Amino acid sequence: MGEDKFGRKLFKVTCTECGQETEVPFEPDGTRPVYCRDCYMKHKKPFRGGSRGKDF
Secondary structure (H helix, E strand, C coil), X not given: CCECCCCCECEEEECCCCCCEEEECCCCCCCCXXXXXXXXXXXXXXXXXXXXXXXX
């Protein structure tokens, strides 16, 4: 285990999708999939920014 640039402890894991070894800043509990950065970006929902109800 190492630390990231913010001093958080990193945990070595294997990406659920591609099998690549990676590190994450949380200890997985085994109930949810864990992804590497590339696979996470594929699964992440796109940001839907908006005007928060304001009309421009």
